[in-house]
Amino acid sequence: MAIPFHEPGCWAWSDALQRQHLSLCWALECDIDPMILRARQLRRQGALPQASCVEEELLPLF
Incomplete structure (x- = not known):
């Protein structure tokens, strides 16, 4: 299920939906x-x- 990031209200997604979007x-x-x-x-x-x-x-060596 692809979820457009610009979808209104995306800031109010549930934790599960945010994790799913991040995984995608x-x-x-x-x-x-x-x-x-x-x-x-x-x-x-x-x-x-x-x-x-x-x-x-x-990790950087310096």
Whole structure:
């Protein structure tokens, strides 16, 4: 179910509807670094320590 962001009253959406809309937006992302996508996938799978390790690799070195 696609929900137009400009829909009047979108600020009053329920939490569930906001999460659904955010998930739909994330599904459209195609130019994100593969490591970021991997970290998200690990978090969704409940592998939090592994996701944290991948995220640490993304931190700047300075």
